[in-house]
Amino acid sequence: MAVTFHIPTYLRAFTHGEARVDLDVVPGSVRDALRALYEAYPGIRDRVETELGEVRPHVNVFLGEESIRWLGGLDTPVGGATEISIVPAVSGG
Amino acid sequence: MPKTRHVSVGDGVLLLVGTMKGAFLVHADRSRKNWNVGGPYLAGEPIYAMAFDGRQGRRRLFAAGSNPVWGATLHTSDDFGRTWTNPENSPIRFPEGSGGALKQIWQVTLGRPGEDNVLYAGVEPAALFESRDAGTSWTLARALWDHPHRPRWEPGFGGLCLHTICPAPDDPGRILVAISSAGVYRTDDGGASWTTAHRGVRAEFRPDTYPEFGQCVHKIDGNAARPGRYFLQNHWGLYRTDDAGATWTDIADGVPSDFGFPVVCHPHDPDTAYIVPLESDNFRCTPEGKLRVYRTRNAGKSWQPFSKGLPQANAYETVLRDGMGVDALDPAGIYFGTRSGRLYASRDEGRSWKLLADGLPPIVCVKTAVIATTKPRKRATRRAQRRRRVHRA
Numbered sequence: 001m002a003v004t005f006h007i008p009t010y011l012r013a014f015t016h017g018e019a020r021v022d023l024d025v026v027p028g029s030v031r032d033a034l035r036a037l038y039e040a041y042p043g044i045r046d047r048v049e050t051e052l053g054e055v056r057p058h059v060n061v062f063l064g065e066e067s068i069r070w071l072g073g074l075d076t077p078v079g080g081a082t083e084i085s086i087v088p089a090v091s092g093g
Numbered sequence: 094m095p096k097t098r099h100v101s102v103g104d105g106v107l108l109l110v111g112t113m114k115g116a117f118l119v120h121a122d123r124s125r126k127n128w129n130v131g132g133p134y135l136a137g138e139p140i141y142a143m144a145f146d147g148r149q150g151r152r153r154l155f156a157a158g159s160n161p162v163w164g165a166t167l168h169t170s171d172d173f174g175r176t177w178t179n180p181e182n183s184p185i186r187f188p189e190g191s192g193g194a195l196k197q198i199w200q201v202t203l204g205r206p207g208e209d210n211v212l213y214a215g216v217e218p219a220a221l222f223e224s225r226d227a228g229t230s231w232t233l234a235r236a237l238w239d240h241p242h243r244p245r246w247e248p249g250f251g252g253l254c255l256h257t258i259c260p261a262p263d264d265p266g267r268i269l270v271a272i273s274s275a276g277v278y279r280t281d282d283g284g285a286s287w288t289t290a291h292r293g294v295r296a297e298f299r300p301d302t303y304p305e306f307g308q309c310v311h312k313i314d315g316n317a318a319r320p321g322r323y324f325l326q327n328h329w330g331l332y333r334t335d336d337a338g339a340t341w342t343d344i345a346d347g348v349p350s351d352f353g354f355p356v357v358c359h360p361h362d363p364d365t366a367y368i369v370p371l372e373s374d375n376f377r378c379t380p381e382g383k384l385r386v387y388r389t390r391n392a393g394k395s396w397q398p399f400s401k402g403l404p405q406a407n408a409y410e411t412v413l414r415d416g417m418g419v420d421a422l423d424p425a426g427i428y429f430g431t432r433s434g435r436l437y438a439s440r441d442e443g444r445s446w447k448l449l450a451d452g453l454p455p456i457v458c459v460k461t462a463v464i465a466t467t468k469p470r471k472r473a474t475r476r477a478q479r480r481r482r483v484h485r486a
Contacts, residue, residue: 010160010162010163011163013179014181042181042182043179043180043181043182045182046164046166046181046182046183046186047160047163047164048163050164050194050195051186051187051189051193051194051195052192052194054194056162056163056164058161058162059162059163088162088163089162
């Protein structure tokens, strides 16, 4: 089973420019999936999570088409082939 | 992304200008007549802190990026902005178990002369970090982080930040730091313990005007020529200490307002300091729509306004806490940037001003570096030769 990650422009500095990353992993949760992503591309972790392991407030993580904020957060279960998108919030001036 | 314009940095003065949308480098030779503006670097990132480290043969720029989405990190450049590091992990980070998460880097300060690999960083949430390897790795100053006051420190409008770091030039164990809005804290034992150092500084916004802590100190600056003396611009109040913060004296006589953000000391004269007063905390703009820099040359007994070259009508400007700097030349150059993106310079110690750049993003940081591209001995020799020639003539 593969998890496909969609990487925003800012984070492609840490994925060798790749907008899409496929990892052959079997995560139990979104947290597990992100851990696998961080292992493959270490620079992403600090940008997505704080030192406390919390997703930064203006970073949105989507499982399929739904934000994990409205699911079970990082503990949201992942089943079957999965697409995860990391999306910056549309905010700021 | 916008195209970055680079400047050729030779012998002269370099201004490190941090804005809400990236960094700029502004360079002139030692005459400081003609300036070139380079940037934007790290475009899009608020850059609240910058520093230049020219020690030990380094030519390293530090720029603290605070990306509103992706977090804060410390970038460096060893080629005057042509390339910047983008570290995978922020070199400044709270250790596991500390309960802290880095929000913003507010200050990067070099260690004392002789401590050539030491740097300090002040961050939000309010904490001090130290590097002993020229910025490669950083350690949390644990005793300040564990200070019993910290749970009751309240954030200022800009956040709960440690924004000012003053290593004492005459005492390797002493450092003063300023935190908004907690006040001034001092260590005399190299960071093993910290005590408040703001007696006499008022907190006008509180019911208890002189609390044990909770003062909203906006900026402190000192001068190595007179250790122990510092000037302080407070959230209401302008002060001086001659005993490293043990006691502070009100020196606001003769200024249109004692509210403001920056204060900078003259690089050679410990009696001279510069401020840009603002009208009030409700109206954080220059009074009467006039942009004026005030200077004292007698340690705060009196203040003199300077306005030549600065707009004196409809100039409702704001200069933030790190928006003012001085260079180390003689006569000293004074520089400041405004929230409206205007950058001004004076090469005659404040008497007259020139607009260097207009329309930059809001300026939050102006630091300076004197760049020497020829060996000091050679320059001294040339000066001596000139003097000899003049003498012979």
